Amino acid sequence: GAGVSQSPSNKVTEKGKDVELRCDPISGHTALYWYRQSLGQGLEFLIYFQGNSAPDKSGLPSDRFSAERTGGSVSTLTIQRTQQEDSAVYLCASSLEQGAHQPQHFGDGTRLSIL
Amino acid sequence: AQSVTQLGSHVSVSEGALVLLRCNYSSSVPPYLFWYVQYPNQGLQLLLKYTTGATLVKGINGFEAEFKKSETSFHLTKPSAHMSDAAEYFCAVSGGRGSTLGRLYFGRGTQLTVWP
Numbered sequence: 001g002a003g004v005s006q007s008p009s010n011k012v013t014e015k016g017k018d019v020e021l022r023c024d025p026i027s028g029h030t031a032l033y034w035y036r037q038s039l040g041q042g043l044e045f046l047i048y049f050q051g052n053s054a055p056d057k058s059g060l061p062s063d064r065f066s067a068e069r070t071g072g073s074v075s076t077l078t079i080q081r082t083q084q085e086d087s088a089v090y091l092c093a094s095s096l097e098q099g100a101h102q103p104q105h106f107g108d109g110t111r112l113s114i115l
Numbered sequence: 116a117q118s119v120t121q122l123g124s125h126v127s128v129s130e131g132a133l134v135l136l137r138c139n140y141s142s143s144v145p146p147y148l149f150w151y152v153q154y155p156n157q158g159l160q161l162l163l164k165y166t167t168g169a170t171l172v173k174g175i176n177g178f179e180a181e182f183k184k185s186e187t188s189f190h191l192t193k194p195s196a197h198m199s200d201a202a203e204y205f206c207a208v209s210g211g212r213g214s215t216l217g218r219l220y221f222g223r224g225t226q227l228t229v230w231p
Contacts, residue, residue, distance in 0.1 A: 004158070031217060043205065043221035056218060091158055098217045100147045100209040101166040106158035 002026060004107035006092050012113045015084060021077045021110045025094030032075050033095075033104060034067060038088035046090075049075060050098045079112075087114045117142045117208045121222035129230050134193040136225045138180075138206035141187065147209040148189045149219065150180055154202045162204075165189060176200070201229045 005024040013019055025032050034046040045059040049069040060066070064082075069075040079086055089111050093104035122137040140146055147166050151159040163174025170182040176199075180191045189206060203224045210218035 033218070035219075042223045043219075045218050045220070048218060059218075093159075095217065100216055101164075102217060103149065103161050103164055104217075104219060105161070106151075108156070108158045111156075 004092055004094055004105055006090075006107035006110050008110060009108065010111045010113075012115065013082060014115050016081055018078065018080045019082055019112065021079075021090050021112070023075045023077070023092030023094075023107060025073065025075070025092070026105055027073075029094035029096055029105070030072065031095045031098040031102065031104075032069060033093040034075070034077050035091045035093065036061075036088045037091055037109070041088075043091075046077070048098075082112075082114045084114045087112055117146070117210055117220045119206050119208050119220055119222035121204075121206050121225050123225055124223065125226045125228070127228040127230060128196045130198055131195050134178075134191070134196045134200065134227065136191040136204050136206075136227065138189045138191065138222060139187050140189060140206070140208045142208055148180075148182060149207045149209070150174065150178070150189075150191050151205045151207060152176075152202050153205065153224075159205060162191070196227075196229045198229050198231065201227055203227070 007022045033048040036044045051072045064080045067077045089109040091109045093106045095102040095104045118141045120139045149164045150162040163172045165172050165182045173179045178193045205224050206222040207219040
């Protein structure tokens with residue numbers, strides 16, 4: 001389909017391992033957002049990209065989290081030395097362009113479980 | 116600063132009854148407001164949005180919401196609930212300016228249960 005695609009859909013890993021989550025936005029969408037959804041914290045903003053640059057990284061919870069976007073399309077969110085509190089659903093969204101009025105289209109998320 | 120409060124983490128209605136999900140917002144700039152729905156193991160789907168203009172906004176699946184500036188509210192309604200409406204609903208306000216432009220601030224969500 002033409003929606004936002006995230007992979008993997010589920011990831012189980014051991015504490016201390018690194019994980020990489022992938023997001024393919026809708027073709028032509030220049031803005032890309034990462035959010036985290038957990039029972040305790042609800043939906044939290046992590047980072048967004050306009051093109052390949054990330055003007056707002058303020059939501060990243062620690063320096064173990066990083067993200068990049070290449071070619072203005074695919075983005076990867078990397079979590080190093082995972083901790084149990086990183087267990088959550090990581091959602092990616094894209095919009096046609098950056099703007100407060102632009103609706104964001106979400107993928108189905110990656111459910112991350114840290115053992 | 117932007118924030119959203121959704122009153123009632125759980126709402127239960129009978130099939131055919133009115134659905135009312137409450138949302139109040141706080142925004143330092145004129146707000147753009149959104150309602151999203153999330154079905155189990157899926158992402159968020161946009162129901163409707165308010166940007167400017169008409170304060171009564173119609174969305175998909177028979178839902179509508181009214182922007183009331185004086186009450187800082189954006190409540191979601193549907194005249195007659197259907198079993199397929201059972202899901203979690205999120206109200207969100209968009210970041211208004213600068214580096215937060217476009218960033219969404221979400222409420223904690225309201226789980227809607229529809230009884231037959």
